[in-house]
Amino acid sequence: MNKKNFTHLDKSKSPQSVDVSNKKASLRTASAQGIIKFNNKSFQKILNLKSKKGDIIGVAVIAGIMAAKKTSDLIPLCHNIPIDDVKIKILTQKSSNSFKLICSVKTFAKTGVEMEALTGVTIACLTIYDMCKSLDKKASVEEIKLLKKSGGKSGEFTT
Amino acid sequence: MNKKNFTHLDKSKSPQSVDVSNKKASLRTASAQGIIKFNNKSFQKILNLKSKKGDIIGVAVIAGIMAAKKTSDLIPLCHNIPIDDVKIKILTQKSSNSFKLICSVKTFAKTGVEMEALTGVTIACLTIYDMCKSLDKKASVEEIKLLKKSGGKSGEFTT
Amino acid sequence: MNKKNFTHLDKSKSPQSVDVSNKKASLRTASAQGIIKFNNKSFQKILNLKSKKGDIIGVAVIAGIMAAKKTSDLIPLCHNIPIDDVKIKILTQKSSNSFKLICSVKTFAKTGVEMEALTGVTIACLTIYDMCKSLDKKASVEEIKLLKKSGGKSGEFTT
Amino acid sequence: MNKKNFTHLDKSKSPQSVDVSNKKASLRTASAQGIIKFNNKSFQKILNLKSKKGDIIGVAVIAGIMAAKKTSDLIPLCHNIPIDDVKIKILTQKSSNSFKLICSVKTFAKTGVEMEALTGVTIACLTIYDMCKSLDKKASVEEIKLLKKSGGKSGEFTT
Amino acid sequence: MNKKNFTHLDKSKSPQSVDVSNKKASLRTASAQGIIKFNNKSFQKILNLKSKKGDIIGVAVIAGIMAAKKTSDLIPLCHNIPIDDVKIKILTQKSSNSFKLICSVKTFAKTGVEMEALTGVTIACLTIYDMCKSLDKKASVEEIKLLKKSGGKSGEFTT
Amino acid sequence: MNKKNFTHLDKSKSPQSVDVSNKKASLRTASAQGIIKFNNKSFQKILNLKSKKGDIIGVAVIAGIMAAKKTSDLIPLCHNIPIDDVKIKILTQKSSNSFKLICSVKTFAKTGVEMEALTGVTIACLTIYDMCKSLDKKASVEEIKLLKKSGGKSGEFTT
Numbered sequence: 001m002n003k004k005n006f007t008h009l010d011k012s013k014s015p016q017s018v019d020v021s022n023k024k025a026s027l028r029t030a031s032a033q034g035i036i037k038f039n040n041k042s043f044q045k046i047l048n049l050k051s052k053k054g055d056i057i058g059v060a061v062i063a064g065i066m067a068a069k070k071t072s073d074l075i076p077l078c079h080n081i082p083i084d085d086v087k088i089k090i091l092t093q094k095s096s097n098s099f100k101l102i103c104s105v106k107t108f109a110k111t112g113v114e115m116e117a118l119t120g121v122t123i124a125c126l127t128i129y130d131m132c133k134s135l136d137k138k139a140s141v142e143e144i145k146l147l148k149k150s151g152g153k154s155g156e157f158t159t
Numbered sequence: 160m161n162k163k164n165f166t167h168l169d170k171s172k173s174p175q176s177v178d179v180s181n182k183k184a185s186l187r188t189a190s191a192q193g194i195i196k197f198n199n200k201s202f203q204k205i206l207n208l209k210s211k212k213g214d215i216i217g218v219a220v221i222a223g224i225m226a227a228k229k230t231s232d233l234i235p236l237c238h239n240i241p242i243d244d245v246k247i248k249i250l251t252q253k254s255s256n257s258f259k260l261i262c263s264v265k266t267f268a269k270t271g272v273e274m275e276a277l278t279g280v281t282i283a284c285l286t287i288y289d290m291c292k293s294l295d296k297k298a299s300v301e302e303i304k305l306l307k308k309s310g311g312k313s314g315e316f317t318t
Numbered sequence: 319m320n321k322k323n324f325t326h327l328d329k330s331k332s333p334q335s336v337d338v339s340n341k342k343a344s345l346r347t348a349s350a351q352g353i354i355k356f357n358n359k360s361f362q363k364i365l366n367l368k369s370k371k372g373d374i375i376g377v378a379v380i381a382g383i384m385a386a387k388k389t390s391d392l393i394p395l396c397h398n399i400p401i402d403d404v405k406i407k408i409l410t411q412k413s414s415n416s417f418k419l420i421c422s423v424k425t426f427a428k429t430g431v432e433m434e435a436l437t438g439v440t441i442a443c444l445t446i447y448d449m450c451k452s453l454d455k456k457a458s459v460e461e462i463k464l465l466k467k468s469g470g471k472s473g474e475f476t477t
Numbered sequence: 478m479n480k481k482n483f484t485h486l487d488k489s490k491s492p493q494s495v496d497v498s499n500k501k502a503s504l505r506t507a508s509a510q511g512i513i514k515f516n517n518k519s520f521q522k523i524l525n526l527k528s529k530k531g532d533i534i535g536v537a538v539i540a541g542i543m544a545a546k547k548t549s550d551l552i553p554l555c556h557n558i559p560i561d562d563v564k565i566k567i568l569t570q571k572s573s574n575s576f577k578l579i580c581s582v583k584t585f586a587k588t589g590v591e592m593e594a595l596t597g598v599t600i601a602c603l604t605i606y607d608m609c610k611s612l613d614k615k616a617s618v619e620e621i622k623l624l625k626k627s628g629g630k631s632g633e634f635t636t
Numbered sequence: 637m638n639k640k641n642f643t644h645l646d647k648s649k650s651p652q653s654v655d656v657s658n659k660k661a662s663l664r665t666a667s668a669q670g671i672i673k674f675n676n677k678s679f680q681k682i683l684n685l686k687s688k689k690g691d692i693i694g695v696a697v698i699a700g701i702m703a704a705k706k707t708s709d710l711i712p713l714c715h716n717i718p719i720d721d722v723k724i725k726i727l728t729q730k731s732s733n734s735f736k737l738i739c740s741v742k743t744f745a746k747t748g749v750e751m752e753a754l755t756g757v758t759i760a761c762l763t764i765y766d767m768c769k770s771l772d773k774k775a776s777v778e779e780i781k782l783l784k785k786s787g788g789k790s791g792e793f794t795t
Numbered sequence: 796m797n798k799k800n801f802t803h804l805d806k807s808k809s810p811q812s813v814d815v816s817n818k819k820a821s822l823r824t825a826s827a828q829g830i831i832k833f834n835n836k837s838f839q840k841i842l843n844l845k846s847k848k849g850d851i852i853g854v855a856v857i858a859g860i861m862a863a864k865k866t867s868d869l870i871p872l873c874h875n876i877p878i879d880d881v882k883i884k885i886l887t888q889k890s891s892n893s894f895k896l897i898c899s900v901k902t903f904a905k906t907g908v909e910m911e912a913l914t915g916v917t918i919a920c921l922t923i924y925d926m927c928k929s930l931d932k933k934a935s936v937e938e939i940k941l942l943k944k945s946g947g948k949s950g951e952f953t954t
Contacts (some may be wrong), residue, residue: 006208006215007293013208015218015290015535017542019562021504021583027816049165049172056165058694058810059174062871063235065812066702069867069875072546074229074282075289076222076539080546081559082876084905085814106816110561114296115289122281122300123233130234130274131174134166137273137305137316141281144300146292157296174694176701178721180663180742186339217333217535221394224335225543228390228398231705235698239705240718241399243428244337265339269720324526324533325611331526333536333608345657367483367490374483376651376853377492380712381553383653384861387708387716388551392600393607394540400717402746403655424657432614433607440599440618441551448552448592449492452484455591455623455634459599462618464610475614492853494860496880498822498901549864553857557864558877587879642844642851643929649844651854651926685801685808692801695810699871706869710918711925712858750932751925758917758936759869766870766910767810769941770802773909773952777917777939782932793932 008077017077023110028151031104032117034125034144035093042136043097056131057090064088064103064124071119081109083116088124101125102147112152118144167236176236182269187310190263191276193284193303194252201295202256215290216249223247223262223283230278240268242275247283260284261306271311277303326395335395341428346469349422350435352443352462353411360454361415374449375408382406382421382442389437399427401434406442419443420465430470436462485554494554500587505628508581509594511602511621512570519613520574533608534567541565541580541601548596558586560593565601578602579624589629595621644713653713659746664787667740668753670761670780671729678772679733692767693726700724700739700760707755717745719752724760737761738783748788754780803872812872818905823946826899827912829920829939830888837931838892851926852885859883859898859919866914876904878911883919896920897942907947913939 010016038046046056065086072080085106090099103121105113125141132139148158169175197205205215224245231239244265249258262280264272284300291298307317328334356364364374383404390398403424408417421439423431443459450457466476487493515523523533542563549557562583567576580598582590602618609616625635646652674682682692701722708716721742726735739757741749761777768775784794805811833841841851860881867875880901885894898916900908920936927934943953 005293006204006290008218008290009208009214013214015214015538017563019564019583021561021585045165049168055168055172055174055694058691059167059235059698061810062695062698063233066868066871067233070233073543074222074226074233075286076218076543077289079560082904083874084816086812087814106814108816109559114292115285118285118288119282122285123278125303126274126277126281127234129277130236131165131167133273133305134164137308138318139304141303142301144284144303145298146296149296159297174697176722178723178742180720180744214535217532218539220333221536221539225391225394232702235702238719241427242397243339245335246337265337267339268718323611324522324608326536326608327526327532331532333532363483367486373486373490373492373853376850377485377553377857379651380854380857381551384709384712385551392540392544392547392551393604394536395607400745401715402657404653405655424655426657432610433603436603436606437600440603441596443621444592444595444599445552447595448554449483449485451591451623452482455626456636457622459621460619462602462621463616464614467614477615492856494881496882496901498879498903550861553861556878586877641929642840642926644854644926645844645850649850651850681801685804691804691808691810695803695871699869703869710858710862710865710869711922712854713925750928751921754921754924755918758921759914761939762910762913762917763870765913766872767801767803769909770800773941773944774954775940778937780920780936780939781934782928785932795933 015077020079020110025108025110026151027108028112029106030112030114030117030149031102031147032121033147034101034121035098035142036125036128036139037098037142038136038139040097045135046132056128059131060124060127061088063127064120067123068105068116068120071116074119075115078115079111081107081111083107086120088120112149114146114149174236179238179269184267184269185310186267187271188265189272189276189308190261190306191280192259192261192306193280194257194259194301195284195287195298196257196301197295197298199256201291204294205291215287218290219283219286220247222286223279226282227264227275227279230275233278234274237274238270240266240270242266245279247279271308273305273308333395338397338428343426343428344469345426346430347424348431348435348467349420349465350439351465352419352439353416353460354443354446354457355414355416355460356454356457358415363453364450374446377449378442378445379406381445382438385441386423386434386438389434392437393433396433397429399425399429401425404438406438430467432464432467492554497556497587502585502587503628504585505589506583507590507594507626508579508624509598510577510579510624511598512575512577512619513602513605513616514573514575514619515613515616517574522612523609533605536608537601537604538565540604541597544600545582545593545597548593551596552592555592556588558584558588560584563597565597589626591623591626651713656715656746661744661746662787663744664748665742666748666750666753666785667738667783668757669736669738669783670757671734671736671778672761672764672775673732673734673778674772674775676733681771682768692764695767696760696763697724699763700756703759704741704752704756707752710755711751714751715747717743717747719743722756724756748785750782750785810872815874815905820903820905821946822903823907824901825908825912825944826897826942827916828895828897828942829916830893830895830937831920831923831934832891832893832937833931833934835892840930841927851923854926855919855922856883858922859915862918863900863911863915866911869914870910873910874906876902876906878902881915883915907944909941909944
């Protein structure tokens, strides 16, 4: 069988969840990134604030972790699985007036956690937007993508 | 007062929700976009499928509408408000192997719906990723941003 | 315009939520019924229990009220609106070994509460099933339907 | 001990969850059905639509899958367990102006998935009602019942 | 009518939600407190940490705000209403090795926000417990109570 | 390593979830208590009611069980895990006009269920408050604390 099928569509092309009952549970990890960009003036204000208190970042991390746990409630065909770990890191990229966020998720389950990592990083980015939108409505979220995954039949993936 | 403050931080820079009890309810709208990009081969496969059944798109639209209604559960400092309308449009951009999604939200409330539009469009993009990730794990979500908003004290905003 | 259209489909027959931003808020009510039928032996056991403690019924009422409040989270195109009242009544129908449940909902909003009444009554019926399934797996839920609605442009409806 | 007890009631007849900590996890499956009936005129309109686009059906399938994953949030005494698969099939029954929906669920857990199958099929039926209620408010949902289950101590069950 | 009835029980003493459809919406506020007490050694460690980063407090504030918005999902007979503001303050009480938390909520609605204030303050206290339980499992939450409420027919209340 | 660290803070004192991917799943239990106190007059009214119908208690038990299942949605850094059992007992303490509630939770997982027991008991107490607040707004919730836990690396804990 060609692995590169639409596994979320059945033969009649209707949406379906993937039956994982025959899969073996194993350690699976995934990391995803997202970047939120500001104009220079806003970014400087946020950096000034961050050096003192870090609250914007703190709220975003919590929002991202909570969202990752809620992924199966948001992405219709995602399985609900126990999550062993969610970490969110936020890197300051001064040259581009942006923060790069990386969300890493682990589970021991029959299916991977790519969508959990992507959902976590995205909601964290949107939370930063929400915290700063009174300052800069034009901020954008960019380059949301899977960085790597491990575990399961499809094995390692790295960008 | 300078409008460009961090309204989500109090004087001691701790996170706070914005007190809207003195605001007047009014019609408020917001639109946001997001773009999901594939490699050419995957994009062609999706287009072939779409021309027949549209199921991937259909699932993404439903996921985005449901997520927009759940915004206050995801973005910590968002108010829970009744939503009058959520529309999600999906434009095929053949020249860039991508779909542009636009989510438009309306409410009659004391606070705006920017975060609802951004949350709706983002979860719709991630749902397309989920439906197609067996085909192309490297697809990315790009240029998530507010397109316009109307209503409320801060008035019109257009990119 | 013909009122009997699919208001949840747009011109291209894609699903959409109904834009209620131009509607006027008004008092709206709806009632829906559902019937859960048992075999005679199980029904007698439940009746014996009910005459003493009523706990099965009590759990079902709470489950139905909570589900009615969650309707917009379950039915994809339902609006999230504040609910003013949810009542669930349970009538014993000895001749047919069944309980008839009636859920009545009120709101002051731009859209009706038919789906809230139907969701409330259905989850209450399924909760009774859950509480009694160790006794009678063959119990069935029957005749779930809207009994009446009032308010809004489409006016009164009674079966 | 007589197996046909109210396992969801303790000795004093108060509601309780069932302690499954001593049970062994195993593959468990369940299927449930529900039927939604229209008047002939409405049913023909829906069929005409379905032959073209299938969107009503598509929305109902997604709603049912998402609801099945949320069962423990709706049915008070249901355990929250990882779900391995949810499938929803929709059969057109022309002779009775109705659709028969069948929801099949799989898990590898200490407790069965009857309630997940019943919740999934029911919310899918109610979603079809919601999508078509502007056309036919008198549509009813009928014969919601468990079709079969397998796995666990109580073993096979078939209607 | 005697105001001091069980408004959440009907004449047959069955639980019911309160019908607020005849009430007038008005500004309503409520504040509630909760206290979390540690042993002296743990409290000093937390204070040292707090003086530097405040992260424990920050997470608790976010958890409390999010929980207040979810109150109608947790307290079965609470109405779902739009919340205009949630503030959580945390006071350090050195003499008793404790933090006093105060949650203040505002709405413009037909029913009060006592339960929202109580739910917010309680989940914030439990979040502090969770963040510190590796240090001091014996910490306790004390004196959760309503401090004041205003608005609505029953008028002002102050402890 | 000193076990008594803040395991929910990383080296830079930012909040983090605990990575449990290397832990072994095992049977874990936890019990927590909470006490709700009334004035004497209200307490007598509630007792009179309780002797007849028990509905207040019944609603509180259901609310507590449902809340315990939702713990990971409320406490930001709690893992989402399958819960094997939740029991809530309510003891009448006539000498102090109070009810003592005890919530006991079991799981087979990589992490403990202290927060589930605490969340369950607390929401059950707040539900009793909600059911009785028309009678006695000054009722308070007291002495919420962990009673015991078993399982996992940190072993037995008893107050």
